[in-house]
Amino acid sequence: MTSSSSRPAAKPSGVRPWRDPQVIAIVSQIVLLALVLGVGWYLFQNVQDNLRRQNVATGFDFLDRSASFDIVQNLISYDSGSTYGRMFLIAVLNTLLVSAIGIVLATLIGFIVGIARLSNNWLVAKVATVYVEVMRNVPLLLHIAFWYVSVLKALPVVRDSISIENTFYLNQRGITFPGPVLESAFLPFIIAVVLAFVAAIAVRIWAHKRHMDTGRSFPAFWTALGLIIGLPLLTYLFAGDPVSWEMPAKGTFNIAGGVTIIPELAALAIALSLYTASFIAEIVRAGIQSVGKGQSEAAHSLGIRHGTTLRLVVIPQALRVIIPPLTSQYLNLLKNSSLGAAIGYPELVAVMTGTVNSQTNQAVEAIALAMAVYLTVSLLISAGMNWYNARKALVER
Amino acid sequence: MTKLSLLTIGAVLAVGTVTAAHAGTLDDVKKKGFVQCGVSPALAGFAAPDDKGVYKGIDVDVCHAVAAAIFGDAEKVKFTPLTAKERFTALQSGEVDLLSRNTTWTLARDSSQGFDFVGVTYYDGQGLLVKKSLGVDSAKKLDGATVCTETGTTTELNLADYFRTNNLKYTVVAFGSNNEAVAAFESGRCDAYTTDASGLYATRIKLADPAGAIVLPEIISKEPLGPAVRHGDNQWGDVVRWSLYAMVEAEEYGVTKANVDEIKAKADANPEIKRLLGVEGELGKGLGLDNAWAYNIIKQVGNYGEIFDSNVGAGSPLGIARGLNALWTQGGLQYAPPFR
Numbered sequence: 001m002t003s004s005s006s007r008p009a010a011k012p013s014g015v016r017p018w019r020d021p022q023v024i025a026i027v028s029q030i031v032l033l034a035l036v037l038g039v040g041w042y043l044f045q046n047v048q049d050n051l052r053r054q055n056v057a058t059g060f061d062f063l064d065r066s067a068s069f070d071i072v073q074n075l076i077s078y079d080s081g082s083t084y085g086r087m088f089l090i091a092v093l094n095t096l097l098v099s100a101i102g103i104v105l106a107t108l109i110g111f112i113v114g115i116a117r118l119s120n121n122w123l124v125a126k127v128a129t130v131y132v133e134v135m136r137n138v139p140l141l142l143h144i145a146f147w148y149v150s151v152l153k154a155l156p157v158v159r160d161s162i163s164i165e166n167t168f169y170l171n172q173r174g175i176t177f178p179g180p181v182l183e184s185a186f187l188p189f190i191i192a193v194v195l196a197f198v199a200a201i202a203v204r205i206w207a208h209k210r211h212m213d214t215g216r217s218f219p220a221f222w223t224a225l226g227l228i229i230g231l232p233l234l235t236y237l238f239a240g241d242p243v244s245w246e247m248p249a250k251g252t253f254n255i256a257g258g259v260t261i262i263p264e265l266a267a268l269a270i271a272l273s274l275y276t277a278s279f280i281a282e283i284v285r286a287g288i289q290s291v292g293k294g295q296s297e298a299a300h301s302l303g304i305r306h307g308t309t310l311r312l313v314v315i316p317q318a319l320r321v322i323i324p325p326l327t328s329q330y331l332n333l334l335k336n337s338s339l340g341a342a343i344g345y346p347e348l349v350a351v352m353t354g355t356v357n358s359q360t361n362q363a364v365e366a367i368a369l370a371m372a373v374y375l376t377v378s379l380l381i382s383a384g385m386n387w388y389n390a391r392k393a394l395v396e397r
Numbered sequence: 398m399t400k401l402s403l404l405t406i407g408a409v410l411a412v413g414t415v416t417a418a419h420a421g422t423l424d425d426v427k428k429k430g431f432v433q434c435g436v437s438p439a440l441a442g443f444a445a446p447d448d449k450g451v452y453k454g455i456d457v458d459v460c461h462a463v464a465a466a467i468f469g470d471a472e473k474v475k476f477t478p479l480t481a482k483e484r485f486t487a488l489q490s491g492e493v494d495l496l497s498r499n500t501t502w503t504l505a506r507d508s509s510q511g512f513d514f515v516g517v518t519y520y521d522g523q524g525l526l527v528k529k530s531l532g533v534d535s536a537k538k539l540d541g542a543t544v545c546t547e548t549g550t551t552t553e554l555n556l557a558d559y560f561r562t563n564n565l566k567y568t569v570v571a572f573g574s575n576n577e578a579v580a581a582f583e584s585g586r587c588d589a590y591t592t593d594a595s596g597l598y599a600t601r602i603k604l605a606d607p608a609g610a611i612v613l614p615e616i617i618s619k620e621p622l623g624p625a626v627r628h629g630d631n632q633w634g635d636v637v638r639w640s641l642y643a644m645v646e647a648e649e650y651g652v653t654k655a656n657v658d659e660i661k662a663k664a665d666a667n668p669e670i671k672r673l674l675g676v677e678g679e680l681g682k683g684l685g686l687d688n689a690w691a692y693n694i695i696k697q698v699g700n701y702g703e704i705f706d707s708n709v710g711a712g713s714p715l716g717i718a719r720g721l722n723a724l725w726t727q728g729g730l731q732y733a734p735p736f737r
Contacts, residue, residue, distance in 0.1 A: 054489060054511035054628045069553040070569045149584075157585045172585045173543060173568075253531075253542040253588050254568065263586070264570070341548075344572040344581065350548060354482040354573065358549030361510035363486045 091351035105273035110280025135278035148267035148343040178245035179259040189242035192235035200224035264345035287318035327385035422633035431473040434460035435493035438478035441599035442709035455708040456497040462640045466690040471697035482549030497624040515638035517623040520721035522616035524594040536615040540565040545578045545587035555618040642733035643691040647700035654699040
């Protein structure tokens with residue numbers, strides 16, 4: 001559409017408007033836009049008409065109604081009077097929790113395996129290759145089902161729970177351990193921790209500046225460590241215990257009390273991490289291989305050791321190649337967490353398109369809400385990664 | 398520009414077709430030549446594929462009855478297996494013409510959610526299945542238990558209500574489909590599995606160790622299960638409703654698959670039966686059907702007692718007693734309005 005054509009820039013006189021490429025371009029854009037809007041409007045009206053004819057109430061009013069069903073994992077409290085809106089929030093948190101665990105684990109495993117694939121050690125490199133090939137060539141749903149079934153099969157029934165000192169319990173209902181209960185001293189404790197970190201960072205900046213200015217070094221690391229351990233310790237001594245622990249105990253059927261990590265969460269997080277890690281490993285490998293061999297040769301010739309070369313020379317340059325596809329993998333992981341519905345993990349899709357949709361029959365609204373959450377979180381991840389990418393990008397002078 | 402005009406014409410045509418597609422469901426069904434019926438993917442006795450992959454069950458027979466009424470051929474049905482959470486969207490969107498899938502008739506579903514329930518195929522109630530090794534003989538003793546169920550059913554609501562009113566703590570694990578919930582129950586993830594009592598019996602016989610599991614005596618809800626259609630299409634609703642009633646009526650008058658021809662030929666038969674079989678009167682016309690509609694149902698599918706027996710009753714592996722599903726004349730709840 002630009003004037004890159006070889007025609008003379010000046011418009012030849014006497015061209016009919018319907019032959020003028022510029023006019024055609026503008027008119028066709030307008031017509032297309034009108035068409036898209038028209039079809040969109042028609043679809044919207046069609047849905048509205050059909051729902052009205054079938055006597056389906058529309059709108060988001062149902063979110064204020066009492067949900068009156070229960071859910072196996074709730075990060076925030078709920079009771080019998082909780083609304084569909086709160087259930088929605090619980091589902092969002094469940095999705096975010098498993099995605100966050102998955103992203104952290106997948107990144108860790110992916111980087112280790114990706115670097116291992118390039119190792120000079122034959123065995124390490126081959127093991128990493130086999131891992132990548134096996135993981136990424138099996139559908140994710142199978143991974144999830146495999147982990148869920150194998151986790152459940154391997155664990156003992158409740159009656160024969162594995163228990164460590166009656167504090168940790170492991171059985172088919174998950175891992176149960178003491179749950180923290182916040183005491184009155186919690187707030188000063190947290191303030192002390194934050195202060196300690198702020199002070200530690202300040203010391204480090206000051207020490208760096210002094211080092212640059214005067215050449216004298218300061219034991220910044222040890223000072224910071226002292227601050228981070230010392231301040232909270234002092235608060236603990238003066239203000240008392242910040243948290244107490246609720247101990248789990250054997251009930252009639254289940255282990256009661258404490259915090260339980262349910263097997264659905266464990267299986268889903270493991271499957272998502274291992275699966276996505278295999279893709280991240282390939283991205284990391286490609287990123288490292290994209291860095292010119294001369295870079296590490298130059299570093300080695302300066303006498304820098306292999307590990308340090310990797311950390312300070314190769315990976316920072318490789319990150320520029322790694323980050324954009326890594327973002328896609330994070331987004332995939334977030335969206336793939338919806339497969340948790342298959343094993344009873346109460347994430348967004350399971351709750352919204354499953355229970356909420358069937359109980360209220362507000363299919364359009366329930367699915368729209370779920371989509372809006374995925375869209376928002378995806379855009380946030382994308383924005384964060386783009387910001388990080390911009391920071392890591394090659395600075396051109 | 399040519400491409401663009403083609404696009405425009407295409408869009409206009411598409412809009413036109415979608416708008417025109419809104420005649421009644423009965424006409425649509427007649428035009429396409431078969432009934433698209435939403436059924437349960439695998440619930441023994443209600444809807445489950447047999448070893449040849451053919452769907453069998455009492456809910457399936459309701460679909461056959463509707464096809465027999467419309468086409469005079471009970472086989473003109475195509476089945477869509479639907480999980481609980483898929484079923485309503487499938488019906489609402491027109492993917493199926495009829496939902497005959499052990500679905501509970503509730504006020505909200507009938508009024509504000511866009512469906513019309515046309516009758517009751519099976520009067521049921523929700524129960525709980527537990528392993529004998531648990532040593533529990535009553536639902537009241539399940540304080541602290543973990544219960545598995547299928548997501549998106551009235552089951553989830555009843556369960557919450559029951560445990561709350563009885564002041565019992567519990568954990569629910571809701572799965573996307575019944576099979577997964579049952580597998581989790583078998584593996585020991587849950588102490589109990591809950592669904593409608595009929596479903597529990599159907600599930601129990603499929604367990605690896607049926608004798609090791611018991612259905613607790615408490616029935617914690619009313620679950621009238623029946624076919625549902627989209628709200629606002631009364632003609633289609635009538636067809637499904639009266640197809641169901643024709644089978645109940647036939648049982649009441651002792652008309653069976655075997656004797657229907659004989660009775661039809663009899664000159665001195667009961668006038669009620671004559672109207673039912675289309676020998677007298679024009680009841681079929683009112684429904685937009687052939688006058689032999691009910692005859693076709695009985696001849697090809699059977700009466701209510703017959704489909705009950707062969708699918709879930711004494712003549713089936715489930716062996717469920719008639720109970721509430723006996724005819725009103727036998728002390729049960731099955732009752733058809735008069736055929737006149």
